[in-house]
Amino acid sequence: MRNPRPALKNTQQEVHIFHVRSLLALLVVIVLTGLLMGRLVYLQVVQHEVYITRSEKNRVRVEPLPPTRGLIFDRNGQLLAENRPTYNLTLVRERVDDLDATLSLLVELLELPEEEVDAFRQRSRQRQRPFQPALLMSDLEEEQIARLAVNRHRLPGVEVEAQLLRYYPDAEIMSHALGFVGRINAEEMQELDVGNYAGTHFIGKTGVERFYEDELHGQAGLRKVETNARGRVLRELGRTDPVPGQNLTLTIDKDLQALGHELLAGRRGSIVAIEPATGEILALVSEPGFDSNRFVTGIDSASYQALQEDLDLPLFNRAIRGQYPPGSTIKPFLALAGLAEGEITPGETIYDPGYFQLPNDSRRYRNWLRWGHGRVDLERSLAVSNNTYYYTLAHELGIDRISKRMHDFGFGERNAHDVFGESQALMPDRDWKRARFNQPWYPGETLSVGIGQGYWMVTPLQLATATAVLANHGEWVKPRMAKRIGDTVVESVLPETKADIVLGNDAWWDHVFAGMEKVVSGSEGTARRIGGDLRYRMGGKSGTAQVFSLGQDQKYNAEELAERLRDHALFIAFAPVEDPQIAVSVIVENAGGGSTHAAHLARAMTDAWLLEPKDNDRDVEALLDAEE
Structure with a gap:
């Protein structure tokens, strides 16, 4: 029997294959259509701003016009911060086809050192608004500008802009008082009003x-220009002029500031001078300083690291952030606290055998003069800086009343109106110690506070401020740096000024002043060496702050200690006593006794401020030689 002939066509299988192929074709069409639509949405919606800007850039371009930064003057009109013309290199990333190739070409043309290349490339990628120029390099040299001009056709999106660059004529002298400007970084860019800072590459640091950035910066402008396809400007279509920043006149006296710098002569320390009646800061010296001009255009990493690793800490502003034990400089303030609290009277005396002992305690808290000063009243206690008197007073007052009364003078607080970065330092009390160490406050710690040691820390600015309040008979005037903003005079009565200090008897101020006068003019005064030829009445108080703690019966010997473990020298002063016009605080780190190594610096500052040049013939070098 013959086999049936196979079917020539399997209709059912062919239909199945057709359906499968049709479905696959449909899926491919759907996927491709989806990709096409997605791309259209991306280009038309997501990238709409970029491409419409690119289109307009071929014809019309809006360019920011940065404002001119306000100048800074001292109280006498001497220029402290100016703007010098310079050429900057900028880059608009959106107009660059190959960023890496462009940067490599720029590195070659500019002949950048290897250590600066990474920072240069990093600046090119700093976050910016679309089509806003990123600052790559400042203060270009003429040869660099010439090379860039010759190769301009190879550098689309790269421009050389003429701008004004901040310059400080007396950089090292004014570095800590003025601060400096620097390049805007990515974090600052997120916080700034981008529209107002369009085209601006620098900000106060x-x-x-930093504090007066808004006033100094001004308001940015813009101009609309027509360009060709190569980006070359054909004509200006319109403009809104920028508003320049306001000029700032400081209370600082440049000559007095320079004198403070010269007096410290490179030693670590600070000198602060304040006009008591107005609170105007006349000098804010921190030594050593640094060249702030190097930070404007961007200091190289090696130089910055060297400054950071310098043991003398030139970048540290000792005047407002340095924290030091105040030593005996606080005795006038403690004396007023004792009078106000009724624990002492001006004529009351104690007998000083050379030490003080707490009840039921064998430890002796010694006076600096080991055999004691005998009978001591308030005025003599200040003149000879007797410790036993203030151990006794501190024990009677207790830490709570001491802390409260010292806060009245501004210790442990930020007091200045416009000093950026000011530290509040530390005025301790039992609550602070409990929170910090979870320990009770001990009576012996109160005695240490009574002579300005222990946990108590002050800044030079705090010490000068308290001295100014003391000179004012308790009237508070907030310290400030700005005298005029533009044409507007800064009022001396500022918000959040502390309440005046009122004593039960105004004559108590005079008793404290008399004791402080005897410090510099009395026969027993600790700083009598500076008062022999005074032409005005000065009140002062020396202080010596321990850095290295001694044992019960150890005697201090500076020559046996490393230099950085030696005592700090301090001195406060105001003059004239009857009408105070200047209050000064001086701190010289690891110098030794305040009466020997700091008092003459305060005298030089008050002489310079109060006397006419013809009457002030004290030579700075002679002063320093006399100290030695």
Whole structure:
């Protein structure tokens, strides 16, 4: 029997294959259509701003016009911060086809050192608004500008802009008082009003430049220009002029500031001078300083690391952030606290055998003069800086009343109106110690506070401020750096000024002043060496702050200690006593006794402020030689 012939066509299988192929074709069409639509949405919606800007850039371009930064003057009109013309290199990333190739070409043309290349490339990628120029390099040299001009056709999106660059004529002298400007970083860019800072590459980083940034910066402008396809400007279609920043006149006296710098002569320390009646800061010296101009255009990493690793800490503003035990400089304030609290009277005396002992305690808290001063009243206690008197007074007052009364003078608080970065330092009490160490406050710690040691820390600015309040008979005037903003005079009565200090008897101020006069003019005064030829009445108080703690019966010998473990020298002063015009605080780190190594610096500052040049013939070098 013959086999049936196979079917020539399997209709059912062919239909199945057709359906499968049709479905696959449909899926491919759907996927491709989806990709096409997705791309259209991306280009038309997501990238709409970029491409419409690119289109307009071929014809019309809006360019920011940065404002001119305000100048800074001292109280006498001497220029402290100016703007110098310079050429900057900028880059608009959106107009660059190959960023890496462009950057490599720029590195070659500019002949950048290897250590600066990474920072240069990093600046090119700093976050910016679309089509806003990123600052790559400042203060270009003429040869660099010439090379860039010759190769301009190879550098689309790269421009050389003429701008004004901040310059400080007396950089090292004014570095800590003024602060400095620097390049805007990515974090600052997120916080700034981008529209107002369009085209601006620098912002105040520290000091006055930082605090008064809004006033100094001004308002940005813009101009609309027509360009060709190569980006070359054909004509200007319109403009809104920028509003320049306001000029700032400081209370600082440049000559007095320079004198403070010269007096410290490179030693670590600070000198602060304040006009008591107005609170105007006349000098804010911190030594050593640094060249703030190097930070404007961007200091190289090696130089910055060297400054950071310098043991003398030139970048540290000792005047407002340095924290030191105040030593005996606080005795006038403690005396007023004792009078106000009724624990002492001006004529009351104690007998000083050379030490003080707490009840039921064998430890002796010694006077600096080991055999004692005998009978001591308030005025003599200040003149000879007797410790036993203030151990006794501190024990009677207790830490709570001491802390409260010292806060009245501004210790442990930020007091200045416009000093950026000011530290509040530390005025301890039992609550602070419990929170910090979870320990009770001990009576012996109160005695240490009574002579300005222990946990108590002050800044030079705090010490000068308290001295100014003391000179004012308790009237508070907030310290400030700005005298005029533009044409507007800064009022001396500022918000959040502390309440005046009122004593039960105004004559108590005079008793404390008399004791402080005897410090510099009395026969027993600790700083009598500076008072022999005084032409005005000065009140002062020396202080010596321990850095290295001694044992019960150890005697201090500076020559046996490393230099950085030696005592700090301090001195406060105001003059004239009858009408105070200047209050000064001086701190010289690891110098030794305040009466020997700091008092003459305060005298030089008050002489310079109060006497006419013809009457002030004291030579700075002679002063320093006399100290030695």
